[in-house]
Amino acid sequence: AQSVSQHNHHVILSEAASLELGCNYSYGGTVNLFWYVQYPGQHLQLLLKYFSGDPLVKGIKGFEAEFIKSKFSFNLRKPSVQWSDTAEYFCAVSPYSGGYQKVTFGTGTKLQVIP
Amino acid sequence: EADIYQTPRYLVIGTGKKITLECSQTMGHDKMYWYQQDPGMELHLIHYSYGVNSTEKGDLSSESTVSRIRTEHFPLTLESARPSHTSQYLCASSGTTGVSGANVLTFGAGSRLTVL
Numbered sequence: 001a002q003s004v005s006q007h008n009h010h011v012i013l014s015e016a017a018s019l020e021l022g023c024n025y026s027y028g029g030t031v032n033l034f035w036y037v038q039y040p041g042q043h044l045q046l047l048l049k050y051f052s053g054d055p056l057v058k059g060i061k062g063f064e065a066e067f068i069k070s071k072f073s074f075n076l077r078k079p080s081v082q083w084s085d086t087a088e089y090f091c092a093v094s095p096y097s098g099g100y101q102k103v104t105f106g107t108g109t110k111l112q113v114i115p
Numbered sequence: 116e117a118d119i120y121q122t123p124r125y126l127v128i129g130t131g132k133k134i135t136l137e138c139s140q141t142m143g144h145d146k147m148y149w150y151q152q153d154p155g156m157e158l159h160l161i162h163y164s165y166g167v168n169s170t171e172k173g174d175l176s177s178e179s180t181v182s183r184i185r186t187e188h189f190p191l192t193l194e195s196a197r198p199s200h201t202s203q204y205l206c207a208s209s210g211t212t213g214v215s216g217a218n219v220l221t222f223g224a225g226s227r228l229t230v231l
Contacts, residue, residue, distance in 0.1 A: 009155065034219070044205065044222040090158070094218055101218050102174075105150075105158040 002027035002093050006106035013081050014114050021076040021109050023065075023091035030096035033074040034103070035065055039087045047089070050074065051096070061085070086113045118142050121206050121223035128196055129231050136191045136226045138206035146218065147189040150205040151175060152225070158205065164189055196230045203227045 007022040025031065035047040048059025055067040065076045074091060090108045094101040119140040128134055140147065145166045150158040150173075160173030164183040178200070179193050189208075193200055204227075207220040 004157070032218075036220075036222075043224040044207075044220075046219060046221075049219060102160065103218050103220060107155060107157045 002031070002095065002102075002104050004091050004093050004104050004106035006091050006109050008109045009107065010110045010112070012112045012114065015083055016080050019076070019078040019081045019085070019111070021089055021091075021111070023074045023076065023106060024072050025074065025091075025093040025104075026072060027093060027095065032094045032096055032101070033065075033067060034092040034094075035059065035063070035074075035076050036090045036092060036105075037087050038090070038108075044090065047076075081111075081113050083113045083115045085111060087111055119206060119208055119221050119223040121204075121226050123226060124224060125227050125229075127229045127231065130195075130197055132196050132230075134193050134196055134228070136204055136206075136228070138189045138191070138223060139187050140189075140206075140208040140221070140223075141187065142208060142210065142221065143186065144208035144210045144221070145186070146209045147183065148207045148209075148220070149173070149179075149181060149189070149191050150207060151177070152203045152205055162191065196228075198230045201228060201230050 003026045005024045033050040036044045037047045038044045050057045050067045058064045063078050088108045088110045091106040094103040122137045147164045149162040152158050159175035161177040162181040164170045203225050205225045206223040209218045
């Protein structure tokens with residue numbers, strides 16, 4: 001069974017600072033990887049996803065993530081955060097296969113951006 | 116804007132009451148899910164459905180039950196609520212995307228249940 005580890009539970013940054021949120025997964029096979037975001041008072045929504053191909057994927061609002069297979073990592077980055085990026089970020093993984101693929105989530109990282 | 120709707124958004128009830136959390140989606144997705152979310156914890160899958168008349172238990176044991184009589188509707192029921200059921204319940208749905216058929220989940224806004 002797969003698992004996801006997010007090392008940072010709470011991150012506080014000033015506006016314009018750079019962001020990197022760590023995500024490591026454990027699974028023996030090929031995976032699909034996701035970052036979801038939950039803004040205050042809103043529903044969880046997809047930020048970006050990796051299925052195959054270029055390991056550097058770009059998502060909405062200037063976010064990107066890099067899949068490093070050898071490190072089982074899928075870290076989320078943004079060069080310059082804004083106050084509006086304050087949210088909770090969840091990394092998720094599912095096996096790369098047909099049929100039902102269970103999506104496993106990490107515990108989330110709360111990001112607080114100070115103006 | 117999410118096309119998956121959950122009601123009620125907030126519910127406070129007494130122990131022993133029966134409750135049903137409603138979830139509807141307008142995207143025609145075959146797969147639907149219920150997750151339980153507690154602060155500082157990962158989302159735990161408690162139920163899922165591949166389609167009409169298909170329901171399965173998820174990873175986290177739950178005393179709740181679900182039904183899937185229509186594609187768009189996936190309600191969750193607790194026959195006798197207890198304080199241990201206090202949590203946020205998230206409904207989600209997915210179609211299939213790309214050659215991997217990966218599950219990209221669309222979530223509802225959640226139902227926050229408090230049992231006194």
